[in-house]
Amino acid sequence: MTKIKSMADLRKLKDEVQSKIKLRENSDNPEQVVQIKVGMATCGIASGAKNTMNYFIEELEQEAIDAVVTQTGCMGFCYAEPTVEVTLPNKEAVVFGNVGKEKVREIINVYIKRGELIDGIIPVNFRTIDE
Amino acid sequence: MRTLAEHILDIAQNSVRAKATLIEIIVEENKKSDLWTLTITDNGCGMDGEMIKHAANPFFTSRTTRKVGLGLALLQQNATAAGGRLIMESKHGEGTFLQADFQLSHVDRPPVGNIGESLYLLFLGYTTGELRYEHKCEKDTFNICTSELREALGKVSLQNKEVRDGIIELINTTLGDMGATT
Numbered sequence: 001m002t003k004i005k006s007m008a009d010l011r012k013l014k015d016e017v018q019s020k021i022k023l024r025e026n027s028d029n030p031e032q033v034v035q036i037k038v039g040m041a042t043c044g045i046a047s048g049a050k051n052t053m054n055y056f057i058e059e060l061e062q063e064a065i066d067a068v069v070t071q072t073g074c075m076g077f078c079y080a081e082p083t084v085e086v087t088l089p090n091k092e093a094v095v096f097g098n099v100g101k102e103k104v105r106e107i108i109n110v111y112i113k114r115g116e117l118i119d120g121i122i123p124v125n126f127r128t129i130d131e
Numbered sequence: 132m133r134t135l136a137e138h139i140l141d142i143a144q145n146s147v148r149a150k151a152t153l154i155e156i157i158v159e160e161n162k163k164s165d166l167w168t169l170t171i172t173d174n175g176c177g178m179d180g181e182m183i184k185h186a187a188n189p190f191f192t193s194r195t196t197r198k199v200g201l202g203l204a205l206l207q208q209n210a211t212a213a214g215g216r217l218i219m220e221s222k223h224g225e226g227t228f229l230q231a232d233f234q235l236s237h238v239d240r241p242p243v244g245n246i247g248e249s250l251y252l253l254f255l256g257y258t259t260g261e262l263r264y265e266h267k268c269e270k271d272t273f274n275i276c277t278s279e280l281r282e283a284l285g286k287v288s289l290q291n292k293e294v295r296d297g298i299i300e301l302i303n304t305t306l307g308d309m310g311a312t313t
Contacts, residue, residue, distance in 0.1 A: 004301045005308070011283045013297045018287050040252070041144065042202040045137050050248065061292045069290065071256040073148065076196030 034067040041074035049082040134244025149175025152260035174226040213240035247302035
């Protein structure tokens with residue numbers, strides 16, 4: 001591929017991409033796709049959340065899973081950074097801690113694909129009986 | 132924070148959280164005066180006098196999720212270690228101005244790192260306003276902003292892998308051609 005050096009090149013690239021993919025119908029209703037939020041505050045960045053996020057985007061693309069990967073602030077689990085919140089369609093959000101490359105693969109293969117829970121979940125959804 | 136690009140990604144998120152609708156990030160490097168300067172200006176909620184005094188204190192944060200806030204503290208530490216300083220000015224309700232100076236040739240100046248990647252992540256995550264980036268070298272200036280990207284990409288998502296690689300490549304090769312410091 002030729003090098004992208006200007007906005008014009010980027011436009012060309014966009015046209016190529018656009019003709020290749022059919023615009024995903026799902027992108028308009030984010031509830032129907034997997035949502036992944038990577039904690040990217042100071043603590044996250046310092047412990048390598050950037051790599052985790054890149055790896056997520058790459059792996060999901062390879063596995064052809066429809067997902068929205070975004071970043072979010074600190075969730076308050078600085079000890080377990082990088083943290084990742086995964087929301088499967090029609091399910092409650094689950095937060096995973098210490099997500100390195102290995103964990104990313106595990107999350108995609110086991111949790112996202114098969115829906116089975118894995119180790120390393122931080123229980124944010126904990127609610128007492130009064131609530 | 133190992134690189135200055137990571138600092139940009141980190142500090143700019145303060146502006147996002149301050150509900151700014153316009154964030155301007157300017158990097159100016161000058162080999163003659165031996166300076167690498169980062170300025171971030173936003174029109175967010177700003178800070179009052181008491182708050183700005185403590186902003187770079189690691190044990191101060193406006194968050195409630197945790198008790199420490201290291202972003203500005205680490206930036207200040209790196210800037211002073213590299214013979215520079217961190218200046219902040221803010222008016223409550225009007226916005227914040229922040230400037231971090233680094234001595235370009237200082238051995239303790241962190242490497243600049245992957246600016247393209249940091250900016251891409253900011254463009255991706257900041258959807259509620261306009262982000263402008265400007266990189267000034269002695270002879271050349273590079274600009275990129277949210278509206279320009281949106282206009283160029285139309286309906287294609289920033290998240291698309293080719294688009295992502297394209298944007299990062301666009302920023303990094305242009306900066307490289309300008310002879311920007313790494």
